[in-house]
Amino acid sequence: MVPRKRATIKEVAQATGLSPAAVSYALRGMQVSEETMERVKAAAAELGYEADPIARALASGRTGMIGVLCGSLEDLWQQSLAVGISRGLREKDRYALILDAVGDPARERALAQQLRDQRVDGLIVQPVDPAAEFWPDLCESLPVVSIGDSLAGTAAEVVFDNRRGVTLALEHLRSHGHTRIAVLTPTRASTPDRPADVHVIAEADRLGLDIDVVTALHELGAATEVARRLLGDERHSAVFCFSDTIAYGVYAAAAELGLSIPGDVSVMGYDDHPMSGLLTPGLTTVDWNIDGIVRAAVRLMAATADGATRRRRVVQQPTLRGRGSVAHPKNRP
Amino acid sequence: MVPRKRATIKEVAQATGLSPAAVSYALRGMQVSEETMERVKAAAAELGYEADPIARALASGRTGMIGVLCGSLEDLWQQSLAVGISRGLREKDRYALILDAVGDPARERALAQQLRDQRVDGLIVQPVDPAAEFWPDLCESLPVVSIGDSLAGTAAEVVFDNRRGVTLALEHLRSHGHTRIAVLTPTRASTPDRPADVHVIAEADRLGLDIDVVTALHELGAATEVARRLLGDERHSAVFCFSDTIAYGVYAAAAELGLSIPGDVSVMGYDDHPMSGLLTPGLTTVDWNIDGIVRAAVRLMAATADGATRRRRVVQQPTLRGRGSVAHPKNRP
DNA sequence: TATGGTGATGTCAACGTTTCCAGGCACCTG
DNA sequence: CAGGTGCCTGGAAACGTTGACATCACCATA
Numbered sequence: 001m002v003p004r005k006r007a008t009i010k011e012v013a014q015a016t017g018l019s020p021a022a023v024s025y026a027l028r029g030m031q032v033s034e035e036t037m038e039r040v041k042a043a044a045a046e047l048g049y050e051a052d053p054i055a056r057a058l059a060s061g062r063t064g065m066i067g068v069l070c071g072s073l074e075d076l077w078q079q080s081l082a083v084g085i086s087r088g089l090r091e092k093d094r095y096a097l098i099l100d101a102v103g104d105p106a107r108e109r110a111l112a113q114q115l116r117d118q119r120v121d122g123l124i125v126q127p128v129d130p131a132a133e134f135w136p137d138l139c140e141s142l143p144v145v146s147i148g149d150s151l152a153g154t155a156a157e158v159v160f161d162n163r164r165g166v167t168l169a170l171e172h173l174r175s176h177g178h179t180r181i182a183v184l185t186p187t188r189a190s191t192p193d194r195p196a197d198v199h200v201i202a203e204a205d206r207l208g209l210d211i212d213v214v215t216a217l218h219e220l221g222a223a224t225e226v227a228r229r230l231l232g233d234e235r236h237s238a239v240f241c242f243s244d245t246i247a248y249g250v251y252a253a254a255a256e257l258g259l260s261i262p263g264d265v266s267v268m269g270y271d272d273h274p275m276s277g278l279l280t281p282g283l284t285t286v287d288w289n290i291d292g293i294v295r296a297a298v299r300l301m302a303a304t305a306d307g308a309t310r311r312r313r314v315v316q317q318p319t320l321r322g323r324g325s326v327a328h329p330k331n332r333p
Numbered sequence: 334m335v336p337r338k339r340a341t342i343k344e345v346a347q348a349t350g351l352s353p354a355a356v357s358y359a360l361r362g363m364q365v366s367e368e369t370m371e372r373v374k375a376a377a378a379e380l381g382y383e384a385d386p387i388a389r390a391l392a393s394g395r396t397g398m399i400g401v402l403c404g405s406l407e408d409l410w411q412q413s414l415a416v417g418i419s420r421g422l423r424e425k426d427r428y429a430l431i432l433d434a435v436g437d438p439a440r441e442r443a444l445a446q447q448l449r450d451q452r453v454d455g456l457i458v459q460p461v462d463p464a465a466e467f468w469p470d471l472c473e474s475l476p477v478v479s480i481g482d483s484l485a486g487t488a489a490e491v492v493f494d495n496r497r498g499v500t501l502a503l504e505h506l507r508s509h510g511h512t513r514i515a516v517l518t519p520t521r522a523s524t525p526d527r528p529a530d531v532h533v534i535a536e537a538d539r540l541g542l543d544i545d546v547v548t549a550l551h552e553l554g555a556a557t558e559v560a561r562r563l564l565g566d567e568r569h570s571a572v573f574c575f576s577d578t579i580a581y582g583v584y585a586a587a588a589e590l591g592l593s594i595p596g597d598v599s600v601m602g603y604d605d606h607p608m609s610g611l612l613t614p615g616l617t618t619v620d621w622n623i624d625g626i627v628r629a630a631v632r633l634m635a636a637t638a639d640g641a642t643r644r645r646r647v648v649q650q651p652t653l654r655g656r657g658s659v660a661h662p663k664n665r666p
Numbered sequence: 667t668a669t670g671g672t673g674a675t676g677t678c679a680a681c682g683t684t685t686c687c688a689g690g691c692a693c694c695t696g
Numbered sequence: 697c698a699g700g701t702g703c704c705t706g707g708a709a710a711c712g713t714t715g716a717c718a719t720c721a722c723c724a725t726a
Contacts, residue, residue, distance in 0.1 A: 018676085031675090
C-alpha cells in the first residue's frame with residue numbers, strides 16, 4: 001500500500017550538481033553536452049529515477065494517451081480492431097484508452113467529451129454517428145482519426161469504400177440468382193441515411209434487387225433475435241449482414257429454426273473475422289483487411305499528433321471472401 | 334488544435350467570491366454549507382468548469398485509472414473479459430487501461446511495472462506467470478486483483494477451481510470412452526508446473542487416462558499449426574484444449590485434414606465463448622461464467638481500492654456445457 | 667582586442683488542483 | 697455574558713515537472 005517513495009528530479013539534480021531543468025533536458029536528450037548526459041543518466045539509473053507521468057503531463061500538456069472510441073465492442077471484429085490498435089499504439093509508446101459507445105450516439109458524444117476532458121493526446125474513433133454536430137469542435141481541440149466513415153469535422157480518416165463493398169456483396173448474391181434480399185444493418189437512430197445504407201439502396205436499384213433493410217445491433221444475441229423473426233417468414237432467399245457478428249446471429253437463428261445455410265437461405269457478412277472461416281459452411285463475406293486498417297489508423301494518428309496539419313485520408317478497399325454460405329436458391333435453380 | 338481554454342477553479346472562486354479551496358470542497362460535497370454548495374455548482378455549470386484530471390491526479394495522487402493486464406488478448410474469451418471489465422469499471426467512473434502480455438512473462442513484468450509508473454490506482458491482472466518474483470512488491474505498492482490463478486503476492490483474487498474444471502472435462506471424455514487424450518495448454522515458459530497442468534496430470538492418473546500435454550498459444554493461427562501436427566498422427570481419440578480459442582484451432586486443423594468432429598476426433602474447450610455454440614458441431618466446453626468473473630473482479634477492485642485491507646478471494650465454479658464435439662471413438666464403440 | 671555568435675546550464679514561474687492549518691463566526695450552553 | 701464547540705472559510709504549501717528566458721563561457725572572426 002505504501003506508494004514506494006520515488007526519486008524526484010531534484011534528487012538527481014542534487015546528485016549530479018546540476019539544476020532540475022538541466023536534468024530534465026539531459027534525460028530527454030536535448031541541448032546538453034554528451035558528457036553531462038552520460039553523468040545524468042548514470043545518476044538517474046543509480047537512484048532508480050523515472051519521471052512522473054502525471055507531473056510531466058501537467059507541465060507539458062501531453063499525457064501519452066490516445067482515446068480509442070469504438071462503435072460497439074460487442075462486435076467481435078471491432079474487438080479485434082481495438083486490440084490491434086492498442087498494440088500498435090503501445091509500440092509507439094502510447095497508451096490506448098479503449099471505450100465503447102455501445103452503438104448509441106448520445107453515449108458516443110458523452111464518451112468523446114469525457115476523453116477530451118481526460119486530456120488524451122488524440123482520439124481514434126469508429127463513429128456511430130459521423131454526422132453529429134459536436135465532431136467539428138472536437139476535431140478542433142485535438143487530433144482525431146476516424147475509421148469507417150468520413151467525419152463531419154476535419155479529422156484524418158481511414159474510410160471504407162462502402163460503395164464498392166456493397167456492390168461486391170450484392171453482385172455476388174445476384175450472380176447466384178438472389179433477388180429478394182434482407183439487409184441487416186446496425187441501428188443508427190440519429191442517422192437514417194448513413195452512407196452504407198444509401199449505397200445499399202442505390203445498388204439494389206441498379207441491380208434490380210428487391211431488398212428489405214432491417215435494423216440489428218452488432219451483437220450476437222440481439223442479431224439472433226432479429227434474424228429469428230426475419231427467417232420465420234420465408235420472404236427472402238438471402239441475408240446480407242453489415243458485420244460478421246450479425247451474420248453469426250443469422251447462423252444461430254437458422255440453426256434454431258432448422259434451416260440450412262445455404263440450402264434454405266444464403267448469408268453474407270461484412271468484415272471478415274477470423275471465426276468466419278470456421279463456421280459450417282464458411283461465411284462468405286467482404287474482407288476489409290483489419291491489419292491494414294490498424295496500421296493506417298496508428299500511422300495517421302502519429303502523423304496528425306506530430307503536427308502534420310493537412311487533412312489525411314486513406315481509402316480502404318474490400319475483397320470478396322467467398323466461402324460456402326451463398327448458393328443458388330432452392331426454388332429457382 | 335487550440336486546446337480550448339478551460340475554466341479553472343480560480344475563475345469559479347472569483348465568480349462566487351470564495352477561495353479556490355472552498356470551491357474545491359463544495360464541488361466534492363465536503364464540509365461546506367448547503368447554500369454555498371448550490372452557488373458554487375451553479376457558477377461551475379455557468380462557466381463550464383470541469384476539474385482538470387491531470388492537476389487533480391498530481392495533487393491527490395489518484396488518477397482514476399485501473400490497469401487491466403491480460404495474459405493474451407488474441408484469446409477471444411480474454412477479449413470478452415477485457416471488454417466486460419472495461420465496461421464495469423466505467424460504470425464506477427474509472428477508466429480501464431487495457432494491456433496485453435502476449436503470453437510472455439517478461440512482457441508481463443515490464444507492462445505491470447509500466448502501469449505502476451503510469452500511476453494507475455489499481456491493477457486487474459490475469460497472470461501469465463503467477464509465481465513471478467515481482468508480484469509481492471507490486472501488490473505492496475498498489476491494489477491488485479488477480480483473475481485465474483493465485484498470485485504470489487497478497488492480491489485479492491478471483492480464482493478458478495481448475496481442479497474441478499479439469500475433472501469435469503476429463504471425466505466427460507472418459508465417460509465417452511476416451512483414454513488416449515491430447516491436452517493443449519498455453520506455453521508458460523517460466524512456470525512448467527502451473528496449477529492447471531498439475532491437476533491435469535493428477536486427474537489423468539486418477540482416471541487411468543493416457544495423456545500427452547502439448548504446448549499451444551491462446552491464438553487461432555498458432556493453435557491451428559500445433560493441432561495440424563497433432564492430428565496428423567492419429568494417436569489420440571480426443572483433444573482437451575485449455576481455451577476455446579485453442580479448440581477453434583483444432584476445428585480449423587481438422588477441417589484442413591478432412592477429419593470429422595466428433596467422428597474422427599473428439600474436442601473439448603475451456604471457457605465457453607459465445608462462438609462455441611455456433612460451430613458445427615457445437616463445442617463441448619467448460620463454462621466459467623464470464624459475467625460472474627467480470628462482476629467479481631470489478632467489485633473486488635472497488636473494495637480493495639477503498640481500503641478494504643484484508644485479502645479477499647472469490648472462487649469461481651465451472652459448469653460442463655455439453656454440445657456436440659464429444660462422442661465415442663470410432664474404433665472402440 | 668573588441669564583437670558577435672553559439673551552445674551549455676541555471677533561474678524561475680507556471681501548470682491546476684488538493685489538503686493542511688489556522689482563524690473566524692455563530693450559536694449554544696452554563 | 698463568557699466560554700466552548702462546531703462548522704466554514706481562506707491562505708498557502710505542496711505535487712514534480714517543463715519551458716521561456718537569462719546567463720555565462722568560450723571560440724572565431726573582424
